[in-house]
Amino acid sequence: MKFFIDTANLAQIQEANDMGVLDGVTTNPSLMAKEGIKGVENCKKHYVDICNIVEGDVSAEVIATDYEGMIKEGEELAALHPHIVVKVPCIADGIKAIKYFTKKGIRTNCTLVFSPGQALLAAKAGATYVSPFVGRLDDISSDGIELVEKIVSMYRYYGFSTQVLAASIRTTQHIIQCLEVGADVATCPLAAIKGLLNHPLTDSGLAKFLEDYRKVNA
Template identity: 50%
Template sequence: MKFFIDTANLEDIQKAYKIGVLSGVTTNPSLVAKENIKFEDRIAEICREVPDVESVSAEVTPNAITAEEMITEAEELININEGDDKITIKLPMNLEGLEACRYLSGKGVKTNVTLIFTVNQALLAARAGATYVSPFLGRLDDISEDGVLLVSKIAELFRLQKLDSQIIAASVRHPDHVTRVALAGADIATIPFQVIEQISKHPLTDQGIAKFAADWK
């Protein structure tokens, strides 16, 4: 399973990139709004900071209601960083988003269909040509549904139907989520830097390092 970082904060992106485990960045207008910067400018900055990752997401705005409007915005987003081929267009899981996904995928543009909460939605997105599908497990957990089980079912369906779309486990809240979605068959987990820090640590590791340091002295 690969790791994307879910943020628009450049400092967190730089720290995750230096570790050497980062394969991509997911953002959305809400995350960029927290940074008090123009959306397009921050996407361009992210692309420059992570030159060799496979994907940097750029989401169409809620103002884009129709497929045509989404496609128009997508064409502008693709050119933010001079046509950088790692820019992935993030689209909503609805009929208009699927139509835009089919068109953009046909043009060779990477797409990520987001806000997926059922297996059938993931199937539709994959058939529309989505590069990535993003089930939101944390939000399902919030309403007492099993988000990891959804990831497992999507992974099994894609295996049986021989679908190429990659599963991005999104809305990951804590280290146990990371372990469980990896075992469930997610291709990618997109997580905040705080969770990356958490999964790198264990008290016995800290104790061992401290003991080695003491013994060396």
């Protein structure tokens, strides 16, 4: 399973990349705003800065909700850097735009997916990635991991090439669950990725090794 980091924070992206496990980045307008990135040109520059850190795909989201606006923004984003994947919402005009981008050879990430039916339409339109939102479904007492599992099963059964990118990951446990149900990618906060390192037996084992070393080499 590939790891993407879900942030627009350059320091966090650099830290994850330096760990040697980062495969890509996902961003959205909310994450850009959190970092104080304002204005279209500043956002574009920030996307390029992100692409210059990582070797993998960087999802850059369109703001428009109409077909013509999505096409215009998407083509501008795709032209910024070869790593850019155009992120498009799962609405009617979004599916139509994904089909257009697919024909033009522009890679896409269909976002805000909350049902197998939406995922089916995205795959049929040729989306490179589909992003089911795990945490947001959990927030309304639904099962986000179950949705990921259903989409993975559907894509494998019908032979779709669209990759399942589990999004809205909140915890390290979410990552493990996505791994277990066969997600192609999990996009996560840095804290959740680093959480995979934590285990009390690792901590106690390392402490014992160091204690024994000090005894022998005192």
